[in-house]
Amino acid sequence: MRVSRSPRQIRKELKAIRVLGKRIAFVPTMGALHEGHLGLVRRARREGDLVVVSIFVNPAQFGPKEDFRRYPRNPAADRALLKRERVDLLFNPNVSDIYPAGFDTYVLPGKIADRLEGAFRPTHFRGVATVVLKLLNIVQPDVALFGRKDLQQSLVIEKMVSDLGLPVRIVVAPTVRDRDGLALSSRNAYLTKLGRKKALVISASLLAARQMIRDGERSATRIRNYIERRLLREAEAEVDYVSVAERSTLCELQKISGQVAISVACRIERVRLIDNLTLKV
Numbered sequence: 001m002r003v004s005r006s007p008r009q010i011r012k013e014l015k016a017i018r019v020l021g022k023r024i025a026f027v028p029t030m031g032a033l034h035e036g037h038l039g040l041v042r043r044a045r046r047e048g049d050l051v052v053v054s055i056f057v058n059p060a061q062f063g064p065k066e067d068f069r070r071y072p073r074n075p076a077a078d079r080a081l082l083k084r085e086r087v088d089l090l091f092n093p094n095v096s097d098i099y100p101a102g103f104d105t106y107v108l109p110g111k112i113a114d115r116l117e118g119a120f121r122p123t124h125f126r127g128v129a130t131v132v133l134k135l136l137n138i139v140q141p142d143v144a145l146f147g148r149k150d151l152q153q154s155l156v157i158e159k160m161v162s163d164l165g166l167p168v169r170i171v172v173a174p175t176v177r178d179r180d181g182l183a184l185s186s187r188n189a190y191l192t193k194l195g196r197k198k199a200l201v202i203s204a205s206l207l208a209a210r211q212m213i214r215d216g217e218r219s220a221t222r223i224r225n226y227i228e229r230r231l232l233r234e235a236e237a238e239v240d241y242v243s244v245a246e247r248s249t250l251c252e253l254q255k256i257s258g259q260v261a262i263s264v265a266c267r268i269e270r271v272r273l274i275d276n277l278t279l280k281v
């Protein structure tokens with residue numbers, strides 16, 4: 001596995017690869033890698049001839065009171081995992097490689113970014129879209145892979161790619177969970193044993209809600225209330241939102257029908273966790 005911090009070096013290496021007619025598959029991450037990331041890497045291997053992974057904790061997507069400084073960083077373990085997955089190229093730039101002094105241009109995503117996460121993290125998707133555009137510009141992959149765990153993020157990126165006419169195919173891969181249902185996340189590392197146990201209520205209540213809908217429940221309000229009550233009672237969570245929305249726009253539903261996304265964001269032991277399930281009614 002080749003490793004480089006330099007955008008210029010990455011561009012140069014990939015240009016030579018592209019000339020050979022090889023397809024480049026790209027997985028952007030913030031590191032602290034887990035099986036969710038590795039699932040994307042394995043899928044990338046199927047989508048392309050050459051797999052590029054980036055590790056960059058992007059300051060622009062963290063709010064001023066968020067965990068940018070203490071976000072988990074495990075560079076040595078990450079490298080070992082990526083080597084084992086036979087990743088071809090690791091791009092791990094410094095902040096100044098991506099945001100040189102005087103950097104002052106951002107991508108402003110539209111309505112899709114205002115809801116759910118956007119309502120609680122006002123500059124988050126601006127930071128995400130900006131860094132993803134920069135990374136896509138540097139790597140220029142044929143395919144870029146993202147996780148459905150961050151459903152709204154994948155929608156923001158798909159919209160940016162389509163609106164700005166970027167020549168890349170976006171693949172969104174299913175959420176990888178621990179055996180007990182907890183969606184894998186780098187932030188799970190912040191949880192105590194007890195907190196992790198409490199966090200199981202997130203996936204459990206999402207699954208139960210999906211079953212209620214499959215069994216005929218059509219009131220979005222009743223589903224939201226059901227999930228919120230369980231999060232409060234069983235996990236003493238601080239709930240940011242429980243959403244029952246149209247899957248592609250994330251507009252809240254009253255009566256449940258069509259393609260639906262049920263999404264949750266809450267804090268357990270001050271750790272902010274998100275998860276979602278989708279279904280077709």
Ligand code: AMP
Pocket residue numbers: 028029030031035036037039040145146147148149150173174175176177183184185186
């Ligand atoms: P992050 O390092 O958290 O920015 O995530 C990098 C990529 O991995 C994003 O596309 C995430 O959606 C994806 N990802 C993170 N956790 C999971 C998971 N549990 N299952 C599938 N994809 C994930």
